[in-house]
Amino acid sequence: MSDHQTLARRLRNAYQGVAVAPLRDGLAADDVAGAYAVQAINTQHWLEQGRRIVGRKVGLTSLAVQKQFGVNQPDFGVLFDDMCLPDGGVLSPVTMLQPRAEAEVALVLAYDLTSLATSEDDVAAATLHAVAALEIVDSRIADWKITFADTVADNGSSASFVLGQQTHALAGLDLYSCGMVLEVNGDVASVGAGAACLGHPLKAAAWLARTLVAAGEPLRAGDIVLTGALGPMISLTPGDRVVARIGGLGTVSFRYGEAV
Numbered sequence: 001m002s003d004h005q006t007l008a009r010r011l012r013n014a015y016q017g018v019a020v021a022p023l024r025d026g027l028a029a030d031d032v033a034g035a036y037a038v039q040a041i042n043t044q045h046w047l048e049q050g051r052r053i054v055g056r057k058v059g060l061t062s063l064a065v066q067k068q069f070g071v072n073q074p075d076f077g078v079l080f081d082d083m084c085l086p087d088g089g090v091l092s093p094v095t096m097l098q099p100r101a102e103a104e105v106a107l108v109l110a111y112d113l114t115s116l117a118t119s120e121d122d123v124a125a126a127t128l129h130a131v132a133a134l135e136i137v138d139s140r141i142a143d144w145k146i147t148f149a150d151t152v153a154d155n156g157s158s159a160s161f162v163l164g165q166q167t168h169a170l171a172g173l174d175l176y177s178c179g180m181v182l183e184v185n186g187d188v189a190s191v192g193a194g195a196a197c198l199g200h201p202l203k204a205a206a207w208l209a210r211t212l213v214a215a216g217e218p219l220r221a222g223d224i225v226l227t228g229a230l231g232p233m234i235s236l237t238p239g240d241r242v243v244a245r246i247g248g249l250g251t252v253s254f255r256y257g258e259a260v
Contacts, residue, residue, distance in 0.1 A: 002025045057078075122209070130175070
């Protein structure tokens with residue numbers, strides 16, 4: 001059986017362009033503690049390489065997807081500064097293996113969230129603003145043949161994210177029933193709503209806040225929180241232009257391909 005350090009190194013090496021087999025030789029599908037241990041090893045490695053943490057992402061917020069993985073909770077990954085792509089920017093295929101995109105509500109915090117009892121109302125009170133977001137996910141596991149442990153160890157299958165330019169205070173926003181349309185090259189590719197994200201984006205954020213407090217790494221003022229997908233993710237092909245439109249939050253976009 002491979003140890004956690006070996007698995008972490010295997011995942012880091014996959015960023016060079018070759019996906020690896022599922023981590024079954026060191027992680028059982030339901031080994032939550034082991035998977036987060038691998039994620040933490042790589043997080044520390046990247047911090048030592050000069051990357052900076054700017055927030056967290058919540059994954060597996062769809063109850064149907066949780067059932068598929070045989071779990072009853074979401075997962076989380078780390079957002080680094082160099083993962084942020086400007087709105088309307090270009091994402092190079094050179095940096096990707098098997099990317100997919102999904103539309104989300106992002107929150108930017110004005111205050112720390114340090115209570116084990118953090119509620120949705122607490123998250124709302126601590127939020128500076130909400131913004132439309134796109135997350136680009138990418139698995140270092142070949143053919144996306146992942147278990148819950150694989151995706152957790154692989155930093156929540158994270159790759160990049162885009163924040164829209166329009167920021168909105170939460171007051172007056174309906175993040176429960178807000179509609180989402182994800183377009184690829186002008187065609188509708190995915191639709192959804194805020195309720196698809198664990199019942200409410202603030203519910204997903206509150207789960208994350210409590211989980212991180214328990215881990216001794218609470219969310220801090222200035223952190224970005226990607227709260228989870230509002231609808232099905234879509235696969236990317238070079239040349240694609242992706243635009244998400246979220247009710248009350250506006251639009252956010254990027255192009256997948258080489259810069260022109």
